[in-house]
Amino acid sequence: MKSRALQVAAHPRGEVGPEHFEVVPVELPDPDQLAAGSVLVRNTWTSVDPGMRLRLRPAAPDGYFTAFDLHAPMDGILTIGEVVASRADGFAPGDVVWHSLGWREHAVVRAGESAMNGVGTLRVLDPGDAPHQHFLGPLGPMGLTAYAGLAVVDGLSGGRVLWVSAAAGAVGSLVVQIARNLGHRVVASAGSDEKVAWLRDDLGVAAFNHRSEPLGEALARLAPEGIDLYFDNVGGEHLEAALDAMAMHGRIALCGSISDYESEPTGPRNIFLATAKHLTLSGFRGSLHLDLLEEMQERVAGWIRDGRLVAPETVYDGLEQAPRAMADMLAGRTTGKTLVRLG
Ligand SMILES: NC(=O)c1ccc[n+]([C@@H]2O[C@H](COP(=O)([O-])OP(=O)(O)OC[C@H]3O[C@@H](n4cnc5c(N)ncnc54)[C@H](OP(=O)(O)O)[C@@H]3O)[C@@H](O)[C@H]2O)c1
CATH class of the missing domain: 3.40.50.720 (NAD(P)-binding Rossmann-like Domain)
Structure with a gap:
């Protein structure tokens, strides 16, 4: 299976732009030959966050998520997807999941491996009526x-x-x-x-x-x-x-x-x-406040149902649009959550 990912091609000085990234082809494992404990995910929505700009430096601020390596997969970006194949207990094809291997069309994620202080660890979502991308926004x-x-x-x-x-x-x-x-x-x-x-x-x-x-x-x-x-x-x-x-x-x-x-x-x-x-x-x-996640989701979902909370979003379509989405967000040209829809 062939897929694509974005990587950092050069550290920006000043404003970030598409020239700082490269789209690379990625070879995916045959679903039958996934490593034990791994899940193959087709990513559907990936996040664009201001903090990522701090990781486009040779070194990120002390204590923060680490800097992205040049010419390497961009790990540590919250993403929603659908399980295509699984060799991990608790994950089955068709499950909607949340994980941290973003800015790529597919990801092979190791179940149980802690990511982003635990907030990015692979987990199955139960979206109910909620749009899946809400788990990168108000419910995430x-x-x-x-x-x-x-x-x-x-x-x-x-x-x-x-x-x-x-x-x-x-x-x-x-x-x-x-x-x-x-x-x-x-x-x-x-x-x-x-x-x-x-x-x-x-x-x-x-x-x-x-x-x-x-x-x-x-x-x-x-x-x-x-x-x-x-x-x-x-x-x-x-x-x-x-x-x-x-x-x-x-x-x-x-x-x-x-x-x-x-x-x-x-x-x-x-x-x-x-x-x-x-x-x-x-x-x-x-x-670092994962303990509040369930309480927050319950209250925020209630407010959304009652019409007392709305969640605007600015959506960019296709992996190659992610750098433009980031530049637009940092410049104030987006409203609400900035998202990239991958398919
Ligand atoms: N502590 C945490 O755990 C955590 C987690 C997520 C995000 N954050 C931080 O929360 C903040 C907002 O993040 P977000 O994801 O919600 O981004 P966002 O607000 O959706 O997008 C960034 C916004 O910042 C404003 N901005 C950019 N440059 C500015 C400047 N020089 N002066 C004033 N405003 C400027 C722009 O809004 P205007 O058009 O209104 O100026 C822009 O739309 C960021 O600082 C981010 O790093 C922290």
């Missing part, structure tokens, strides 16, 4: 990250003023809706008037465009009493503005700092405000 790692960040920062309570940045993106749009459903007053920021209109008119929260209004002015306008909680997807100037706008005893969930991923880090320069205001800043990884 994005939901887990949003839910875990809110748990870390405020124990999933409600009634506070919460700012979330990159709020029309995969994680941000879930944070907005989960926080709103929990009873927080949400202030959301995004980088286009279209995204802001969607946040305000469809999701019903206060919203502003960070590209057309200074952050400090927008926060003073929409949260004059100060911010109790900040869910930081952006870092840099956004985190600096949050430190300025936080109320006493505020709490910040450090989810990511996408403004730094393709350029030099820019701050924050006012970190003493964390001391002065007795703030708590908590870095966290969704993948």
Whole structure:
């Protein structure tokens, strides 16, 4: 059987583009000759995540998922697929599965082998009526990250003023809706008037465009009493503005700092405000909160059924589109979860 995979051809400096990747042919094992304990999967959906940009460097940040090797399979990317053949107990042809061998059309996955802190370990899904790709979005790692960040920062309570940045993106749009459903007053920021209109008119929260209004002015306008909680997807100037706008005893969930991923880090320069205001800043990884996965899936699936949570997505068709999808996502040209449909 023949298949195809994407590999990293060169480390990007600055903005990533299709020229940094190569599509290579892959020879698959005959299904009858799979190694014991292995499963052959036809991948159907694969993920595009900002954190992958940090792994397109010679070395990824200490403690994070490892860098992708040049000219080698890109392991550690969450992916959905269908089992074609199996020599592992608990996996049968036709099963819908979740695993971590993405950016390729087929994968041979070893059952039971831990991947991505356990979040990417091969598992059978029970999608019911849910679109399968929801397990890369609201019912998967994005939901887990949003839910875990809110748990870390405020124990999933409600009634506070919460700012979330990159709020029309995969994680941000879930944070907005989960926080709103929990009873927080949400202030959301995004980088286009279209995204802001969607946040305000469809999701019903206060919203502003960070590209057309200074952050400090927008926060003073929409949260004059100060911010109790900040869910930081952006870092840099956004985190600096949050430190300025936080109320006493505020709490910040450090989810990511996408403004730094393709350029030099820019701050924050006012970190003493964390001391002065007795703030708590908590870095966290969704993948290190697997204990919350089932609880999150139950609650989020309920909200989807009740019409209280929507999961927008921007879909690119075909393996060769994945690099363009990544460039578009990093530049803010996508809304909701960015996905590649493989077939
Ligand atoms: N801690 C974890 O476990 C974990 C897990 C998943 C993701 N993350 C982090 O969560 C964040 C969001 O990830 P995602 O998958 O949901 O991506 P996403 O929000 O769907 O896409 C990225 C968005 O970031 C915004 N952006 C890009 N450059 C920016 C800049 N210089 N200033 C302000 N905004 C910028 C753009 O939105 P606008 O058009 O609105 O500017 C873009 O749409 C990232 O930092 C990611 O690394 C963390």
